[in-house]
Amino acid sequence: MRTAFYISDGTAITSEVFGHALLSLFPIEFEHITIPFVETEQHALEVISQIKSSFEASGDRPLVFYTMVNVEIGKIISNSPGINYDFLNQFVAPLEKVIGVPSKPEKHRTHSIHEKTYDIRIEAVNYALANDDGSNLKDYQEADIILVGVSRSGKTPTSLYLALQFGIKAANYPFTEEDMGDILKLPPVLRRFKDKLYGLTISADRLHAIRSERRANSRYASMPQCRMELREVENLYRKEKIPFINSTKFSVEEISAKILANTGLKRKKY
Amino acid sequence: MRTAFYISDGTAITSEVFGHALLSLFPIEFEHITIPFVETEQHALEVISQIKSSFEASGDRPLVFYTMVNVEIGKIISNSPGINYDFLNQFVAPLEKVIGVPSKPEKHRTHSIHEKTYDIRIEAVNYALANDDGSNLKDYQEADIILVGVSRSGKTPTSLYLALQFGIKAANYPFTEEDMGDILKLPPVLRRFKDKLYGLTISADRLHAIRSERRANSRYASMPQCRMELREVENLYRKEKIPFINSTKFSVEEISAKILANTGLKRKKY
Known part of the structure; x- marks a missing residue:
């Protein structure tokens, strides 16, 4: 069975919802692994090892859905041996043009106690x-x-x-x-x-x-x-x-x- | 204030989570409007009118995040006067190649009572x-x-x-x-x-x-x-x-x- 990883420096809820919706369009089963709060390079490297092991064990490249506010940690994940979906980021530059305001990513903006509601x-x-x-x-x-x-x-x-x-x-x-x-x-x-x-x-x-x-x-x-x-x-x-x-x-x-x-x-x- | 629409023939939860995560990267406020269960062409045309009115009232093209299993209804929404993000679909064809299985979209696959859990x-x-x-x-x-x-x-x-x-x-x-x-x-x-x-x-x-x-x-x-x-x-x-x-x-x-x-x-x- 192919594995899907959901990875983030936050809760990974966004990665899960996006990845799960995408995979639900396919009539096959996946193994799901969520790894939230990847906030250090050390942790990111451990995650890379885990993706690598999964690849070696199954023979299928894992699908890796991730969102990272920290650019350096995002880079590490983007080099995983899986098929990497930085699915939010690719929309950011075009959206900046549309709304004419630069993005300003901050950690824990969603699903956080800091939301005003x-x-x-x-x-x-x-x-x-x-x-x-x-x-x-x-x-x-x-x-x-x-x-x-x-x-x-x-x-x-x-x-x-x-x-x-x-x-x-x-x-x-x-x-x-x-x-x-x-x-x-x-x-x-x-x-x-x-x-x-x-x-x-x-x-x-x-x-x-x-x-x-x-x-x-x-x-x-x-x-x-x-x-x-x-x-x-x-x-x-x-x-x-x-x-x-x-x-x-x-x-x-x-x-x-x-x-x-x-x-x-x-x-x-x- | 610019308006963001979240539209689906299901609950629109996926559109909301994706769109909200993307917009939260920007330091400005948006007005949010969710329109779930758009299951007929008539309803889709009403949605188009609503998007048009919002555009005319604010002068800013609304952002439209949508997922549609029904292809015909999806086409109607894709012609809205907003900036339309068919954010799941664009990942489908490349993913089909990767996993070697054609997608088989069905309604209510996520967030539904039909989920086995x-x-x-x-x-x-x-x-x-x-x-x-x-x-x-x-x-x-x-x-x-x-x-x-x-x-x-x-x-x-x-x-x-x-x-x-x-x-x-x-x-x-x-x-x-x-x-x-x-x-x-x-x-x-x-x-x-x-x-x-x-x-x-x-x-x-x-x-x-x-x-x-x-x-x-x-x-x-x-x-x-x-x-x-x-x-x-x-x-x-x-x-x-x-x-x-x-x-x-x-x-x-x-x-x-x-x-x-x-x-x-x-x-x-x-």
């Missing part, structure tokens, strides 16, 4: 945790968005992703049987913040499968119960004109991107 | 939540790693990041005054899993600031208390040879990358 993201994570699963009903005026839906429809991971990645304060509230009674009505605590509500739904099959992993053979996990709850929430979304998304076939990344696109909610971080 | 990530998030802040001491045998440290030293956001991004099951345990007594000893529940422990520490100034936002003027937030607790945990880490990291100047992304690099812990997802 970092504290906002951590505060949003704390908010999401404190307001997870209807555990706190009194801080909804602070919410950027309140995700609603039945238990296990994807609210919690989506709230956390919105917080961690975008600094968005997302509360989430589960509709339970107590809310349902004869028919599901919008609880008063949510009606006050109706403009912030965003619904999740999911197919009954998938909900049944997810709940069965938690509590096999329970009424909670049974198909009739799943169908009933989903019918109630979907009716409520339509009646109250609450925007909603069916999460069955989507990842948290996709659900979050769709919510942002549909609501126009402004992220705090890019 | 998706369920593992969601399970890891649920694990991190259930094992947050010492709330559950009986499932540590399932943990890939157990983060330890004083209250507010960064354990929870790091656990969640490790889970969401990498599918790593991270529990976290806060050392409290109850654990400290005269001197902090390793609680028996942790000693059984000593190989999984990873310590966090933080500067007393920063801990004092974070705790003061939570409980101003409390003993909990006071400098002497912060100093005492940090001295105890750092002594414990050294005595018990628990690897640890000072989180003061690092983001969750950086802390997580360093933990993976230092422990050799295998991520479940790339």
Whole structure:
């Protein structure tokens, strides 16, 4: 199997995302090795040895995706025996011409605590945790968005992703049987913040499968119960004109991107 | 201000990460606009109008970072009046030559629920939540790693990041005054899993600031208390040879990358 290296003097997240997206266009498997924080020439030389060993062991030249702010260390990596992709740098000179401003690379500009929105993201994570699963009903005026839906429809991971990645304060509230009674009505605590509500739904099959992993053979996990709850929430979304998304076939990344696109909610971080 | 567009028929996460990393090399501000899930020609034409309006309003040609699996839609975007970066595609043909396999682009290959590790990530998030802040001491045998440290030293956001991004099951345990007594000893529940422990520490100034936002003027937030607790945990880490990291100047992304690099812990997802 061919190896792909992701190397940086920072987290190497950019190299990973770029390299992984590129390699995912090919119908074959790769071995992935990330080496972050290569900040000394000594470390860079060790990395070169590792690339060389991988080449010798597999017979295939490794693919090396790297970003380096330090020019000297970048030069060392650029001489690795792999196929080296200095994939950001090659765009820099043409972009300098376009925008008429010289680049000024500095370390740790992305994915760093020095980003001005970092504290906002951590505060949003704390908010999401404190307001997870209807555990706190009194801080909804602070919410950027309140995700609603039945238990296990994807609210919690989506709230956390919105917080961690975008600094968005997302509360989430589960509709339970107590809310349902004869028919599901919008609880008063949510009606006050109706403009912030965003619904999740999911197919009954998938909900049944997810709940069965938690509590096999329970009424909670049974198909009739799943169908009933989903019918109630979907009716409520339509009646109250609450925007909603069916999460069955989507990842948290996709659900979050769709919510942002549909609501126009402004992220705090890019 | 010049505008940067991030456009895709998927989440546009790859475009955002690439474009943001490139623009962060320049000492100027940009306006950022993400447009995900551009899956029809009609939508693509609307995007072109939006790019055109932005150009006319600002007088500066927008920067357009895009990835498109659908060739026809890609062509439409490639004719936008902005400066268009089809930044992945230009690497594809040379890479095909290198690896001797034709590319086979398919939609939603990255950041999708169809990634085989998706369920593992969601399970890891649920694990991190259930094992947050010492709330559950009986499932540590399932943990890939157990983060330890004083209250507010960064354990929870790091656990969640490790889970969401990498599918790593991270529990976290806060050392409290109850654990400290005269001197902090390793609680028996942790000693059984000593190989999984990873310590966090933080500067007393920063801990004092974070705790003061939570409980101003409390003993909990006071400098002497912060100093005492940090001295105890750092002594414990050294005595018990628990690897640890000072989180003061690092983001969750950086802390997580360093933990993976230092422990050799295998991520479940790339």
